[in-house]
Every structure is written in structure tokens, then in C-alpha cells.
Amino acid sequence: MIHDDDLAPSEEIANGRLQLFMFSANWCGPCKAMTPMVEDIAESYADEVAVAKIDVERSAALAERFHIRMVPALVLYREGQEIARHTGSMNRTRLSLMLDDAIGGGAA
Amino acid sequence: MNAQAIALDTLRAALRWEGPGSVAVEDGSALADLAAWMVEQAGPWPDAARVTMESLIAMHRARSDSQEDWRRLRVSAVTLGDSDDLETRWAGWVAEAAAWPLAASRSGLAEIFRAVAQLCADRAAAETGWTVQDRAQAEEILGKLASGTDGAVPPREKIPALFAAADPVLEKRFKAQLDAGNAAYEVFRKAVIAWLKDRIGQNNGPAVEGDVRG
Numbered sequence: 001m002i003h004d005d006d007l008a009p010s011e012e013i014a015n016g017r018l019q020l021f022m023f024s025a026n027w028c029g030p031c032k033a034m035t036p037m038v039e040d041i042a043e044s045y046a047d048e049v050a051v052a053k054i055d056v057e058r059s060a061a062l063a064e065r066f067h068i069r070m071v072p073a074l075v076l077y078r079e080g081q082e083i084a085r086h087t088g089s090m091n092r093t094r095l096s097l098m099l100d101d102a103i104g105g106g107a108a
Numbered sequence: 109m110n111a112q113a114i115a116l117d118t119l120r121a122a123l124r125w126e127g128p129g130s131v132a133v134e135d136g137s138a139l140a141d142l143a144a145w146m147v148e149q150a151g152p153w154p155d156a157a158r159v160t161m162e163s164l165i166a167m168h169r170a171r172s173d174s175q176e177d178w179r180r181l182r183v184s185a186v187t188l189g190d191s192d193d194l195e196t197r198w199a200g201w202v203a204e205a206a207a208w209p210l211a212a213s214r215s216g217l218a219e220i221f222r223a224v225a226q227l228c229a230d231r232a233a234a235e236t237g238w239t240v241q242d243r244a245q246a247e248e249i250l251g252k253l254a255s256g257t258d259g260a261v262p263p264r265e266k267i268p269a270l271f272a273a274a275d276p277v278l279e280k281r282f283k284a285q286l287d288a289g290n291a292a293y294e295v296f297r298k299a300v301i302a303w304l305k306d307r308i309g310q311n312n313g314p315a316v317e318g319d320v321r322g
Contacts, residue, residue: 033222036118036215043212092219093182093204 007062014050018102019077022053023068030089031072037092038074041099048103076102111212112136116308122218125301136171138307139210143220144168145303149296150202150224156191157199160184164206173209182207194240198227225296232292238285246282249274 010019022038024031035053042051056063056071066075066082076084076098084098116139120126144165153161164181172178185207188200205223210216253270256262262270272279 033122033218037219040208040213040215091201091204091223092215093185093207096182097186 010050010052017047018049018083018099020049020051020099021066021075021077022051023056023063023066023071023073023075024053025056025071028071034072034089037095041092041095044096045099045103049099074098078102111214112139112210114214115139115210115217116304118214119217119221119300120304122221123297123301125304136210139217140168140171142300142303142307143206143210143217146217146220146224146300147202147206149299150199150227153199154193154195156193156196157188157203160188160203161199164203168206168210171209171211173211178207178209194234198230202227221297221300225293228292228296229289233285233289236281236285236288238281242278242281242285245275246271246278249278 020038020041022031022034024035038051038053042049045051054062056068066073070087072089073087074085074090074095075082083102086095086098090098147161147165147168151161160181163184167174167177167181182204185200185203188196189204191197191200202220202223205219208216208219249271250267253262253267253274254264268279268283271282
């Protein structure tokens, strides 16, 4: 969980892996519903992807920097570049496909 | 707490069913049976989806851990989920949710529950005569109403009345399909709670009222 507007600690933890940012809010029902699924994905793809959850109210500047207008929103990031984005609910299969496309091979 | 117990807690949150608190689940076969049973409740399947859905049910019942077979089913599920045929597409969305082994998964049961409940709701809505085109038309009207006019955004609670004024016939049909969908979702939710009470023995939860399927 990122608690402020600083991505540096997350980038350090990612250590060269892809980064998946899940933008959410504590009043957002679909965000809460998706969280266990994203945690499953984080475990399945731990070798390739670092997952971070970002609350759009606690990290308003980050949300603005990523142009987040609705939540939940998933942003896939590699070496400082956004490579994929999805806004709204998403199931585990579709998210795994998005990650597989980015990684360039099968996973999970 | 083991993985199955976490998965069950996640499902209970999705069911909005507090029950007696966390329970240990020593044997994952009951949860695998629940996954298979939930998928079955979403039938009957269109011909295009039958093989995939039956394979999913068999894989859950067998508690398969073949990553290759699960991945193959996910590919089939996505193909169904992208179909132009509505019934096939609905089956595909259930298949996408169900095409994962339950072992070590927090979200598996809850994802299957939501997908099947949504399919039940979508089918019930369609049975009122509600179509994809109706939905698109309603979303367009509601979007405009929610955006307001001349910079003035109406309070959320006034939108139904504004919708009724803008298109009274469509609003009446919108409400009818929404009520039918919500009722079908609720029937399935109660059926899953009843299944849990029966099979896992959590008999201290809130009373289950009304008819249940299955």
C-alpha cells in the first residue's frame, strides 16, 4: 500500500519488475470486491510483477499524475512508462491476460 | 487460518453474510464442490459453451492442480466471453471467473459467486424484454442527467424522477428489469448461504428466508 505521493519506495521494492498500481478508494465497493483477486494475482506473479494499492484520497497527487478519474483503475508500469491501463472492475482471468501480454509469456 | 478458510471468509463478505466468524476448513473438497455447484446453477449452457463449462465443473470436482489444463480453460473462457452471442458471452464470463484452481486462492469462490449471481440477474432482466440496446439508451440518458445542465448537477436522489420525466416508458421498463435482476441475484445469494449452512455446518448465521434454487 502506498500511503503518500512518493513512488520511490515502490520502485525500489519492484527492483526491475513490472509495477501494477491499483487505484482505489475506501468508499468504493468494486475496489473492495477486487482486492482479494488482486492479492491472488500479486502472489501468482510475484516473480514478474510488483503490485501496489494506492488510495486516491490519501495519494491525491499521484492520482492526478496518473490522470485517474474513476476507481477502481489498474495501471501497469514498466521503467517509468505506462504500458497498459484498465478502468472499472476486472476479473482475474482478464487481469492475468493483461499481465501475460506485458510479460510476453504465460504465467500463473 | 488456512487458504480455504480465507477463501470462505472472502466469499462470506461477498455474500454479506457474517455467520459465526472464521472457521477452519480442513478439507477443501467441500469448497471445490461448492465451486462446481455454483457453476452448475448458471446452466443450461448454449451449445458453444457446453464443453468448457462441463470441463470446469469436472476440474473443480477433481480438485485438479494441472496448471496447463486450467490455462487452456482460461483461453476457452475468454473466447466465449468475447462472443457476439449474448448467452455464450454470459457463460464465458462465468467461465473466466471459475477457470482457476481454488487451492491457495483467496478470491476464487467469491469471484465465481459474483459471476453466477450477475448471470442470474442478467437473465432475469432479459426475461422482462430488456435488451442490450435498451441498456445503451438508458445509460445515455442517465449519463446526461447525471452530468446536469448549465453546470448544475442534480442530486443523485432526483435522477430517477428526471429519468421518468425524460422517457417514462423506458424508465418503467428500466425499473422492471432492475427489480427482476436484483431479485434473481438475491435468490442465488440465499441459495449459496443455504448450501454453506447445509454442507459446512455454519448454522449460527442469519436466517435464510425465501425460496432458493438448486
